Amino acid sequence: MYRDGRIEVDFATDWDQYSQAWKTSMQHLYWYKESPVFDYNKDEELDEMRSDFGRPGNLFLVARHSQSNELVGVLGLRYKDVMARIRRWEPAVVPEFRNTQAAIALLEKALEHLISIGVKRIGYLLKHPIDSPEIVEELLTRYGDLGFEHARPDSVDLVMSLDNLNRPEAPLGVQLDTGESYTSEDLASITVKSFTSTPEEQKIHGFDKTVTEHIQATALLQRMAEGFYGHSPDVFRKIAVVDGVPAGFVGAFIPESKFKPLTGIIGPMAMLPDFRRRGIALYLVNEILNTLRGYGCEYAAVGTPAANMGAIRLYEKAGFKLACRIINLEKDL
Secondary structure: OEEEOOEEEEEOOOHHHHHHHHHHHHOOOHHHHHOOOOOOOHHHHHHHHHHHOOOOOEEEEEEEEOOOOOEEEEEEEEEEOOEEEEOOOOOEEOHHHOOOOHHHHHHHHHHHHHHHOOOOEEEEEEEEEOOOHHHHHHHHHHHHHOOOEEOOOOEEEEEEEOOOOOOOOOOOOEEEEEHHHOOHHHHHHHHHHHHOOOHHHHHHHOOOHHHHOHHHHHHHHHHHHOOOOOEOOHHHOEEEEEOOEEEEEEEEEEOOOOOOOOEEEEEEEEEOHHHOOOOHHHHHHHHHHHHHHHOOOOEEEEEEEOOOHHHHHHHHHHOOEEEEEEEEEEEEO
């Protein structure tokens, strides 16, 4: 047990108490109150935690007031081998105790335990509405004080409703093909060439080996085709062909969710340099949007590095709106 004045931290054993404290601590947050389309969802988070509670590879901690024994905060983590990841928007502390050391006590206990079992690195992801960066300032400061640093460039999510889509016309000389005619290796070659074709693109995407290294790009596309991320038949991979040559492609999948409207996720979106500025990329995006709607999706979402202004402009032209910014923090233990 970790003690810090009025706060004591220990391992959680009672799911009902833990979940009630979690709900009390989170209920002021925008995603708890509003359930945005492509953001955290309280029911989904609770369902995931309930499934993981008490299982190997998961750590759940509780903070209590030393005199009243009241549960005042919680913290959950997942770990595998030498890497751990803190759950979203945690540590969570009930309103009356947010000015105490409860959050720090929970984090220090977690780090101490992870080190004792051989974990070497820990990560934390923050996601906030694009127009409300101030709501994560306290968490950024707290994690910064503990030595967490940005692990990769920030990214953004864009979301759009699939109501009232128009069927796009193909640009002159462009034919549309689908995934059954191409291997994952074929599409990986297009991806890597597209994302590494200029020094600027290498700077923007260099951190992401799934779009800059052929082996990892192939593995990602193969997992997508096999349904690892969600439903993704061959028709969810659209390839633009010009004079018999693949010019670019877009992929997509539909993840399962019991708690959110059906949302198609777009990516990767790759366009070879020689075929840019012809309207082909926008055509591909519009084609995949129509396909996703045909499969019952109410919304579509896409993510890209925050510095990738060309892609952001493309998606906005297709009807997407910026929704969230994502910050990845990590720390060596």
